[in-house]
Amino acid sequence: MRLKHIKNADEIILLSPYLISNPTDYKGKWNTLFNNNNPIEIEIGTGKGKFIISKAINNPNINYIGIEKYSTPLVGATKKLESIKIDNLKLICFDAFNINDVFDKEISKIYLNFSDPWPKKRHAKRRLTSPSFLNKYDLLFKNDKIIELKTDNKDLFEYSCVTFEEYGYNITKIDTSYLDEYTTEYEDKFISNGVNINFVHVEKK
Ligand SMILES: C[S@@+](CC[C@H](N)C(=O)[O-])C[C@H]1O[C@@H](n2cnc3c(N)ncnc32)[C@H](O)[C@@H]1O
Numbered sequence: 001m002r003l004k005h006i007k008n009a010d011e012i013i014l015l016s017p018y019l020i021s022n023p024t025d026y027k028g029k030w031n032t033l034f035n036n037n038n039p040i041e042i043e044i045g046t047g048k049g050k051f052i053i054s055k056a057i058n059n060p061n062i063n064y065i066g067i068e069k070y071s072t073p074l075v076g077a078t079k080k081l082e083s084i085k086i087d088n089l090k091l092i093c094f095d096a097f098n099i100n101d102v103f104d105k106e107i108s109k110i111y112l113n114f115s116d117p118w119p120k121k122r123h124a125k126r127r128l129t130s131p132s133f134l135n136k137y138d139l140l141f142k143n144d145k146i147i148e149l150k151t152d153n154k155d156l157f158e159y160s161c162v163t164f165e166e167y168g169y170n171i172t173k174i175d176t177s178y179l180d181e182y183t184t185e186y187e188d189k190f191i192s193n194g195v196n197i198n199f200v201h202v203e204k205k
Helices: 009-014 030-034 050-058 071-080 096-101 121-126 131-138 154-166 185-192
Strands: 040-044 063-068 089-093 109-113 145-151 170-175 198-204
Touching (some): 030 040, 050 063, 063 071, 096 131
Parallel strands (some): 063 089
16 A cells, blocks of 8 residues: 655645644653643554544544654645644654654553554564664653554564563553554555454553
8 A cells, every 4th residue: 555655745744733843842841732731642653644633533631643754644644634623633754763852751652553564574673563662662651651553464463462571561452353443544444355453452560
């Protein structure tokens, strides 16, 4: 499901009031941008934003930030938001590899939805559930560390469950035919093709 590159995507997303173009300026103080102390939940690899937008609309007492590496998918998210006015959602175009430059001890939950599986062993470090990413995430959380992962990819699922446990997380919910109230664009495609969705919720003190 490769997205066609949009030539002026960088400029288009900048026009959206939801896009925060200087995310590193808010490190440790995202609550000042939201103007409240509500919990902040982030989705890494937010794509066209369906999941995070419906989460934000339906949960006004939680703040959401969608993080996406590329501007092209974010054009889809900013378009969806054109006629919507919500205060509890922000989007950033940023590579999660440098996520510690953006957040510090202020996140309540991380969502990883249909993350790229990086099947080759030599690319394992790029998986968003690799030990090096889990190490980065440790510094983001305010209190308990909570991560939820959904994927169609069995290998990524097994790898992630093992890595979470090795890294001190407890698996508190696991489901290999998961049906979520909040779906993503990829999830909708998989469901319509009869593909099972794997889900895991993990926590660490
Ligand atoms: C397979 S798509 C899934 C998109 C969306 N979550 C969904 O389920 O419809 C994975 C997305 O993660 C983004 N992504 C991959 N690595 C990333 C990173 N290091 N930082 C931020 N986004 C990343 C990709 O650009 C892509 O849009």
